[in-house]
Amino acid sequence: MDLIQLAVPVLLKGxxxxxxxxxxxxxxxxxxxxxxxxxxxSSNRFLSGFAKYYSNVFRGTPLLVQIFLFYYGLGQLSLIKDNAALWWVISDGARCAVLALALNTAAYTSEILRGGLMSVPVGLVEAAQACGMSRILRFRRIEFPLAIRQALPAYGNELILVVKGTSLASTITVLEITGYAKRLMSQTFAIFEIFAIAGVLYLVINLMLIAIIRSTERFLMRHETSSGRHLTAPQPNRSTMIS
Known part of the structure; x- marks a missing residue:
C-alpha cells in the first residue's frame, strides 16, 4: 500500500x-x-511514388530506431546545428519524440485513409461530378466523410499503438509514464509492482480511447444501422498492410 501511495502520484505526472x-x-x-x-x-507519378516510398520506409523500420536516428543521429549533422529552427526540434527529447511519432503514425495513417478513400462507391463520386460539384467540395462533402466511416476502426487501432509507442520516448530522457517508472524502479527496486501500475495506467488510457472510438463509430454509422444497412470494407492495419 505504501508503494502504491508513493508510485501513483509520480506516475500520474508522466x-x-x-x-x-x-x-x-x-x-x-x-x-x-x-x-x-x-x-x-494522385495520377502524378512523382507524388504517388514519394508517398509510397515514404510509407514503406517508416512502416518498414522500427519506431525505436527512428527515434534514435532523429535524436542522436540528426544532431550530428552540421545542417541541423546551423539551422536554429531544426536544432530547436532535435535538441529536446520531447519535441524529437513527437517528431518521430508523428512521422511514423503518418505513414500508417496514410495507408488507412487510402483504403477508406478507395472504398467510396464510384457511383457517388460520378453523381457528384454530374451535379457540378468542384473537386474540393466533392471531397469535403462526400469522399472524406465516407472514407472516415470506413477507416475509423483501423485508425482506432493506430491510436492505441501510438499511445503504446510513447513509452519509447523514455529512451531519450523524456519523463512520461515509462520514464517515471524507470526512475521509481531505480529508487525502490520494486520492478514488478512499479511496472504493473504503469501498465494499468496505459490500459486505462487505451480503454478510454476504445470507448470513444466505438461511440464515434456508432454515431457516424447511425443512419446505416437504423435502416438495416451497414457498409463494411476491409481496412488495413499494421499486420495486414501491403504496399
Whole structure:
C-alpha cells in the first residue's frame, strides 16, 4: 500500500506527458497522413511514388530506431546545428519524440485513409461530378466523410499503438509514464509492482480511447444501422498492410 501511495502520484505526472505526446503526434500525423493518402491516389507519378516510398520506409523500420536516428543521429549533422529552427526540434527529447511519432503514425495513417478513400462507391463520386460539384467540395462533402466511416476502426487501432509507442520516448530522457517508472524502479527496486501500475495506467488510457472510438463509430454509422444497412470494407492495419 505504501508503494502504491508513493508510485501513483509520480506516475500520474508522466500520464499528462504521455497524453500530450499522443495528442500532438496524432494531430500532426493525421493531417500529414491525409496529405500522403491523397498523394498516393494522385495520377502524378512523382507524388504517388514519394508517398509510397515514404510509407514503406517508416512502416518498414522500427519506431525505436527512428527515434534514435532523429535524436542522436540528426544532431550530428552540421545542417541541423546551423539551422536554429531544426536544432530547436532535435535538441529536446520531447519535441524529437513527437517528431518521430508523428512521422511514423503518418505513414500508417496514410495507408488507412487510402483504403477508406478507395472504398467510396464510384457511383457517388460520378453523381457528384454530374451535379457540378468542384473537386474540393466533392471531397469535403462526400469522399472524406465516407472514407472516415470506413477507416475509423483501423485508425482506432493506430491510436492505441501510438499511445503504446510513447513509452519509447523514455529512451531519450523524456519523463512520461515509462520514464517515471524507470526512475521509481531505480529508487525502490520494486520492478514488478512499479511496472504493473504503469501498465494499468496505459490500459486505462487505451480503454478510454476504445470507448470513444466505438461511440464515434456508432454515431457516424447511425443512419446505416437504423435502416438495416451497414457498409463494411476491409481496412488495413499494421499486420495486414501491403504496399
Amino acid at each position: 500520464l499528462w506527458v504521455t497524453a500530450a505526446l499522443t495528442f500532438v503526434s496524432v494531430l500532426i500525423g493525421f493531417n500529414l497522413g491525409l496529405g500522403l493518402a491523397l498523394m498516393r491516389l
